[in-house]
Amino acid sequence: MNDFRIPTLKRKKKVAAVPATPEPVAEMTTVDVLIVGAGFAGLGTAIRLQQAGVKNIAILERGSEVGGTWRDNQYPGAACDIPSNLYSYSFAQNPEWSRGFSGSREILGYVHQLVQRFDLAPLVRFGQNVVSMDFDEASGRWSVRTDNGQTHRARSVVMAQGPLSNSSWPKISGLETYEGHKIHSARWDHSYDFTGKRVAVVGTGASAIQIVPELVKQAAHVKVFQRTPAWVMPRPDYASPEWSKKLFGRIPRAQTAFRELLYWVHESMAVGVVWTTPVTRLFERLAKLYLRSQVPDPWMRRQLTPEFRLGCKRILISNDWYAALQAPNCQLVTWPIANLAPKGIRTVEGIEHQFDCIVFATGFDVSKSGAPFPVTGLGGRKLDAEWSRGAQAYKSVSVSGYPNVFLTFGPNSGPGHNSALVYMEAQIDYIVQGVKKLLDENLKVLDVRAEVQKAYNAGIQKRLLRTNWNSGCRSWYLTEDGFNSTMYPGLATQYRAQMARFEANDYRTMRAA
Amino acid sequence: MQLDLTKMLAKIKDSQWALADIDWDAPGRELVTENAELYPKLKAFMADLMWIEHVGARGFAAMAKKAPTEELREIYRYFHAEEQKHANAEMALMKRWGMLDDADTLPEPNINIRLVVEWLDTYSDQMPLSVLGSVIPMLEITLDGALCKFLLDTVDDPVCHAAFEKINADEARHLGVDFHVLEMLGHGPLYRQGLEFVAKLLDPRLMIGIASYLPLLNKMRDNLVKLGLKEEKLYEAIRKYERVGGTPGGRRNPWFQLISRQGRWVIDRANWAYHVPVDALVKLTARIPASALPAVPTWVKQLTWKPAA
Ligand SMILES: Cc1cc2nc3c(=O)[nH]c(=O)nc-3n(C[C@H](O)[C@H](O)[C@H](O)COP(=O)(O)OP(=O)(O)OC[C@H]3O[C@@H](n4cnc5c(N)ncnc54)[C@H](O)[C@@H]3O)c2cc1C
Ligand SMILES: [Fe+2]
Ligand SMILES: [Fe+2]
Numbered sequence: 001m002n003d004f005r006i007p008t009l010k011r012k013k014k015v016a017a018v019p020a021t022p023e024p025v026a027e028m029t030t031v032d033v034l035i036v037g038a039g040f041a042g043l044g045t046a047i048r049l050q051q052a053g054v055k056n057i058a059i060l061e062r063g064s065e066v067g068g069t070w071r072d073n074q075y076p077g078a079a080c081d082i083p084s085n086l087y088s089y090s091f092a093q094n095p096e097w098s099r100g101f102s103g104s105r106e107i108l109g110y111v112h113q114l115v116q117r118f119d120l121a122p123l124v125r126f127g128q129n130v131v132s133m134d135f136d137e138a139s140g141r142w143s144v145r146t147d148n149g150q151t152h153r154a155r156s157v158v159m160a161q162g163p164l165s166n167s168s169w170p171k172i173s174g175l176e177t178y179e180g181h182k183i184h185s186a187r188w189d190h191s192y193d194f195t196g197k198r199v200a201v202v203g204t205g206a207s208a209i210q211i212v213p214e215l216v217k218q219a220a221h222v223k224v225f226q227r228t229p230a231w232v233m234p235r236p237d238y239a240s241p242e243w244s245k246k247l248f249g250r251i252p253r254a255q256t257a258f259r260e261l262l263y264w265v266h267e268s269m270a271v272g273v274v275w276t277t278p279v280t281r282l283f284e285r286l287a288k289l290y291l292r293s294q295v296p297d298p299w300m301r302r303q304l305t306p307e308f309r310l311g312c313k314r315i316l317i318s319n320d321w322y323a324a325l326q327a328p329n330c331q332l333v334t335w336p337i338a339n340l341a342p343k344g345i346r347t348v349e350g351i352e353h354q355f356d357c358i359v360f361a362t363g364f365d366v367s368k369s370g371a372p373f374p375v376t377g378l379g380g381r382k383l384d385a386e387w388s389r390g391a392q393a394y395k396s397v398s399v400s401g402y403p404n405v406f407l408t409f410g411p412n413s414g415p416g417h418n419s420a421l422v423y424m425e426a427q428i429d430y431i432v433q434g435v436k437k438l439l440d441e442n443l444k445v446l447d448v449r450a451e452v453q454k455a456y457n458a459g460i461q462k463r464l465l466r467t468n469w470n471s472g473c474r475s476w477y478l479t480e481d482g483f484n485s486t487m488y489p490g491l492a493t494q495y496r497a498q499m500a501r502f503e504a505n506d507y508r509t510m511r512a513a
Numbered sequence: 514m515q516l517d518l519t520k521m522l523a524k525i526k527d528s529q530w531a532l533a534d535i536d537w538d539a540p541g542r543e544l545v546t547e548n549a550e551l552y553p554k555l556k557a558f559m560a561d562l563m564w565i566e567h568v569g570a571r572g573f574a575a576m577a578k579k580a581p582t583e584e585l586r587e588i589y590r591y592f593h594a595e596e597q598k599h600a601n602a603e604m605a606l607m608k609r610w611g612m613l614d615d616a617d618t619l620p621e622p623n624i625n626i627r628l629v630v631e632w633l634d635t636y637s638d639q640m641p642l643s644v645l646g647s648v649i650p651m652l653e654i655t656l657d658g659a660l661c662k663f664l665l666d667t668v669d670d671p672v673c674h675a676a677f678e679k680i681n682a683d684e685a686r687h688l689g690v691d692f693h694v695l696e697m698l699g700h701g702p703l704y705r706q707g708l709e710f711v712a713k714l715l716d717p718r719l720m721i722g723i724a725s726y727l728p729l730l731n732k733m734r735d736n737l738v739k740l741g742l743k744e745e746k747l748y749e750a751i752r753k754y755e756r757v758g759g760t761p762g763g764r765r766n767p768w769f770q771l772i773s774r775q776g777r778w779v780i781d782r783a784n785w786a787y788h789v790p791v792d793a794l795v796k797l798t799a800r801i802p803a804s805a806l807p808a809v810p811t812w813v814k815q816l817t818w819k820p821a822a
Binding site for chain 2: 343354
């Protein structure tokens with residue numbers, strides 16, 4: 001361990017609601033790497049940094065528990081839609097996955113295991129909500145402020161606050177006038193008993209498709225409000241047999257081989273999902289056949305048939321979505337929502353649909369045109385302003401003018417067809433190289449060259465034009481103006497190749513005195 | 514007629530109303546229920562009217578999938594729902610007037626409307642925007658829009674007036690967009706429009722559509738006369754289609770040309786070459802038993818007079 005240690009809140013494995021660390025504004029100590037966010041990305045970065053010998057790390061987490069996405073999304077039915085063996089870190093495989101696609105709690109358990117296994121608990125400081133960060137050119141230090149008035153100093157910062165960590169409420173007029181119970185999918189209220197209740201679910205995206213089949217089992221009546229139907233494919237889920245758990249436990253290479261297989265299956269799907277090819281049409285036909293086999297009523301089928309190209313928005317996978325919608329106590333409502341009233345939802349066909357509880361499965365605020373919090377770089381430049389017309393970075397990790405800062409899940413790093421963690425690992429290993437360079441060469445400034453970043457983005461945007469995401473539908477991948485600052489236009493294999501080596505020449509450096 | 518669709522969409526969203534905004538139990542129902550002569554005719558007329566909303570609704574639903582911009586698609590989604598709202602409100606009036614045989618069964622329309630709805634449900638999703646975008650304005654201006662206005666001349670019940678004030682305001686916006694699109698459809702090379710037109714006209718699916726559409730206008734004319742209204746009123750609306758739609762762009766659209774030509778034939782009662790066969794079709798279709806038609810599509814079952822569900 002490093003001689004330096006930040007005072008951390010000692011915590012047992014799982015504690016509910018820990019108040020913000022009530023410390024005085026401590027004398028300013030500087031860490032080598034400050035990580036914002038203790039989700040998969042933040043924790044993974046810490047693990048790899050430690051393995052590379054970087055020990056002076058602190059993780060600031062605004063919540064009271066690690067896990068990010070999987071801590072927040074605990075709605076009934078929550079699960080990953082990439083097989084668990086691929087939706088996990090290759091450097092920390094888990095032979096114990098109970099299913100092909102594990103549930104949210106099990107994934108959260110895996111995150112907790114990471115913390116234990118790699119002894120990350122001492123690094124994490126909870127209740128630290130980062131509100132701004134500023135670069136001091138003279139010292140080459142970042143000052144990171146949190147909303148409880150503390151300032152943390154660091155030689156480098158990894159922004160791992162997550163792309164989907166801020167839940168968003170829909171812009172429906174009268175939202176605040178509704179007097180019944182409101183629940184957001186990403187802030188599930190486990191104390192609410194749905195038994196015998198009349199429930200609305202607003203939204204038909206990745207979360208709703210998992211929630212509705214569960215709610216239908218419990219509630220008296222469920223109405224699902226749909227704006228745009230998505231492409232839905234069946235999910236090849238299964239309960240892991242005991243022998244495979246044993247095998248993977250004893251021979252990790254067997255699990256690696258399985259993971260490789262899953263990886264290549266997903267890579268090959270990019271041919272239809274990312275770009276428009278005959279395979280896209282084939283997938284669309286398969287999805288329509290699946291819909292046809294599930295929904296006999298032609299009108300309902302029509303309402304559930306997407307009008308955009310497959311892959312333009314996230315493809316959803318489910319085995320029970322269509323069945324749930326046709327349950328006797330469920331109804332699909334496709335009328336536009338006019339407004340919320342005290343007792344329920346008024347739709348444009350003039351009817352007030354009344355409910356005891358409305359579940360909003362309406363997604364997240366994604367900062368694709370703006371910074372997640374104010375970030376001030378060289379010469380007082382503001383990230384928020386620079387990103388106002390769409391976020392841009394170099395290889396999704398570095399932003400020119402903001403030295404020594406690294407992003408996970410940054411601009412144009414999103415996969416449409418493969419596990420986010422595959423991309424994340426590539427980012428993390430790149431970041432480790434960058435941090436090592438910064439520390440080993442005692443740099444004050446490690447800043448990607450503006451022209452390098454510009455050329456990189458020109459290439460990315462050109463390649464994006466030919467992808468399905470830019471084929472005309474409206475999705476959270478795009479800004480209001482249709483700029484794509486979220487997705488990576490290529491195979492995971494291409495992305496990993498571009499991240500494999502930290503090209504020092506792409507960066508401007510300045511040594512500390 | 515050029516329109517700012519962005520502003521129109523915002524206005525549509527701002528002008529939403531619900532069945533709950535109207536007091537369906539307010540005094541005045543006896544103005545209808547105690548008019549023994551009007552009552553049975555009005556009952557049939559209201560049933561037709563409700564279903565005519567459906568004709569528009571199904572047309573808009575199809576257009577919502579075909580419109581060239583996201584904005585227009587959204588407008589059509591709203592219009593589709595608004596037509597359903599009109600039908601719901603009309604059903605609520607029927608309920609108020611004791612015209613529903615049983616609270617949960619839908620009133621039966623005349624066979625010609627059924628045939629058009631049936632055709633729309635089967636084929637409208639396969640028809641190009643040029644066909645739908647040209648014929649929907651005609652249906653709206655003559656039936657959806659105009660019939661509502663006629664009704665107000667006949668019925669004094671203040672609740673009916675309150676409801677139709679809202680419905681007519683919606684219809685004014687529908688017509689604005691209808692004619693905007695009609696104009697838009699006339700842009701683009703004439704020869705291509707001509708080719709598409711001829712190819713489509715020969716499409717047997719469309720021929721069935723025309724065969725169900727022609728008797729509808731004559732049938733509704735007869736119904737108006739039965740209700741004691743002047744058929745001249747319907748003709749005014751038909752003329753309006755030609756007048757309002759006859760912009761430079763509209764005139765370049767062969768579908769507009771065809772539909773307004775047919776409108777002129779409808780108006781001209783002396784044109785026996787048109788009216789003899791079409792009236793015969795009305796008589797012929799009247800003999801089709803309802804049981805011969807396929808079951809009503811499931812979207813119809815969402816109709817309700819209940820303001821809250
Ligand atoms: C319901 C759901 C299902 C998903 N399923 C899949 C899947 O199957 N496959 C897949 O590849 N991807 C999936 N994803 C995407 C998922 O977000 C990523 O895979 C991954 O979990 C992101 O990890 P992260 O660490 O980057 O972000 P997060 O997990 O969101 O973690 C970010 C952390 O940062 C903290 N934080 C945020 N802002 C601040 C701040 N200002 N100060 C301090 N702390 C802050 C948050 O509290 C959070 O703990 C899913 C996402 C959701 C929402
Ligand atoms: Fe109408
Ligand atoms: Fe209308």
